Amino acid sequence: MPVTPTTVPPASADLSRLLDAIAQRIGAAHVLRAADDMAPYLREERGLYQGRTPAVVRPGTTEEVAFIVSACAEAGVSIVPQGGNTGLVGGQMPFGELLVSLARLDRIRDVDPVDMTMTVEAGVILDTVHRAAEEAGCLFPLHIASQGSCRIGGNLSSNAGGTAVLRYGNARELVLGLEVVLADGQVWNGLRCLRKNNAGYDLKQLFLGTEGTLGLITAAVLKLFPQPAQRSTAFLAVPDPAAALALLKRLRGEAGDALTTFELMAGFGVETVLKHMPGTVRPFRDAYAWYVLVELSAPTRAFDLPALLEQGLADALEAGEVLDAVIAASEAQAQGLWRLREDMSEAQKHEGGSIKHDVSVPVSRVPEFLERALPAVMAALPGLRPCPFGHVGDGNIHFNLSQPVGMEKAAFIAMWETFNRIVHDIVVEMDGSIAAEHGIGLLKAHELAHYADPVSLDLMRRLKGALDPGDLLNPGKVIE
């Protein structure tokens, strides 16, 4: 179970002066000090953490963020930045530090359908980015479960992944430029719209995926893509993960980049969705051990995607890679199939405690990982119900474990460290990653320190020292 750190807040007189100065600059209404007002910012969605902060400050512009950071740097007060408060590793949670919410920086500054770029502030909700892209006839392809409430600054700070990485890459690959407030309050303006730029070090890389520990992202230039003109979605039963991998290779060979999504799910997960989520529909008469959700899309109607998918699946059925298949005949049917995948985390909440691992291995080794990890966790706790699913095309498995029926939830959650060691030992032995797409935050800082080689840790500390020598930005996150 995650440990919450203790931070000593600064002397109250100093803090009070600091908050007064901030209130004067950004407006008293945007400095929240009452417990009720602060509560939504301090409650972690899954109840893993309860944050503590002297105040939640809500700047409305980059200049106001710079003022706050600068004032905090002078006062020696540390800061935790927060976007939509949807992070899964506690990176957005303060434990005594000042909480700086970026939610009011929510302007879309520019959409350019010729350059295929959008300039957004950090607080824009991901779904709002999607809609603005669509209105311009474009696509922003970052799709994650929390897209209705997560904010783009947090997505970029955590290098979010999701269900379209196979085709479009991680959040890092979707960014052309950034605007960042540095630890001393200086603003770095790297809001470039260029597809090629080797004029010096690529400084934006310092802030993408570093979880607010090296600077606060306040705005970004995003890459847009042509909007799909057609989509073909299928839900498949497959005999095992090895067959899923063979199918992936087949469909990539046939469809190339038209293959946008390829998600593997264990039967237990799909049954859990069907049991708990109203309106979901069983795709096949029989239940199977493993399923795959496939989506093909293309920005043109010049390619016959339905024929391509039908032929590919017919060949896969004949090769024994697929046991049963349903192809969506309408957008509504496609959405129904997607729900079987997308509702999985939500459905799992109805089955008691869940211990989650967000891991990756080389794509070719996903079956081996599952063959090793599943018996290992089952042996540690009889009755455990593993619910692995995820982005098999990226080698990224959400290796989630639902508690045995009837076990006390707290007793199960207390086994978090035990399961970490079992799962992460296997992952690291297989040259994998203990943090594929959710980041390190606080939840895994101790795990990172345990597994990372000393040279990597030293390099990370040197970077932190160079950019935030006072350890004022999100202290204790990522690097212990």
Place this chain on the structure above:
Amino acid sequence: MPVTPTTVPPASADLSRLLDAIAQRIGAAHVLRAADDMAPYLREERGLYQGRTPAVVRPGTTEEVAFIVSACAEAGVSIVPQGGNTGLVGGQMPFGELLVSLARLDRIRDVDPVDMTMTVEAGVILDTVHRAAEEAGCLFPLHIASQGSCRIGGNLSSNAGGTAVLRYGNARELVLGLEVVLADGQVWNGLRCLRKNNAGYDLKQLFLGTEGTLGLITAAVLKLFPQPAQRSTAFLAVPDPAAALALLKRLRGEAGDALTTFELMAGFGVETVLKHMPGTVRPFRDAYAWYVLVELSAPTRAFDLPALLEQGLADALEAGEVLDAVIAASEAQAQGLWRLREDMSEAQKHEGGSIKHDVSVPVSRVPEFLERALPAVMAALPGLRPCPFGHVGDGNIHFNLSQPVGMEKAAFIAMWETFNRIVHDIVVEMDGSIAAEHGIGLLKAHELAHYADPVSLDLMRRLKGALDPGDLLNPGKVIE
């Protein structure tokens, strides 16, 4: 004209001891001290620089590189790393520093067609990477003019671009992992094959595109792609760059990612190729002011690319975006069309001195850039013959200037700084980059210092200070 810096070499007794120790470790045959032996390493291809070094050392393994760097760090001797010596900005040239050639690290350690990865050492020649990928039924899509002699370590250190960036991204996007010797001689092993990994800071980004100033890349894990099953190539005459941009938008909308290459060329450049390069063939009866080379490719035969290209070009002819078109009917014809673009730099050498600018602007502003820059340079020197060409889909124009007929070459080259100021002022005003794909090296370090904002320069210096506090790695390159 580029200025060559002066570096004071270390006291000769110390240096002699250092070289003896290196010779003992890597073999005396791999420590070159005779002027004739060293000459090929010190001659810059275009004659812009003549390097100077006490010795060229040629380690054969990562451990030998680490030994050399460690010994140099102890002795306070600075180092310039070199791959294939094909860089266009002098980044690989020593001026008193020890030259460390990575050419003997030329093993392909692994090719994995399931994971679609290849692990290569820094000294592998780019064309060798291409062939090894092909033999495994895959594609490594980095294509640049020097691919027959440049080495992959240099390509990654300079974040090379080329003719397939439109579809596959820059070199940075083609890398999953790196092995790097740090300034103190420690080896950082980041040779991961993972498609998703957020376990801490993405440290490889520190070494990609930083031109050997923060560490020496010794090996890399490259991303491979499905091999194209079909290609369609066309050469087009277009009325102007604005029409080329409209055509780009049209073809991207129709072909999506099947559009792999989209290159713009001025008529003068194509005429120069036809005049000087034996075996090249005029594509049209008439000469035109502007041309475009287009290539579509797909990993499957399920898409009818020829039909798609023919229809797209028919529509473009009707819309006035294209004046004349030829579609290659065979692989030999396609190669002939490619030569009109690929031989351009070579052909230009026959027209006397050439002052080159490797710039980028937002894609939508390429026509505006050319409309402003062409008259500006013509006004500065009557008779000048501009030869702009390049990757218009990336906003990257090689704004090359051939000297007026009859002018003395040296007098023309002496105007380098004058033209830099004219061209780069326009580029920077347009939010562009003065170094799109060739890097900064020594040639543009002064320009970068002139144009970069103080916050960016400060961040670069902080990184350099954190990773190479003794300024031992490629000193004076990128950052003055």
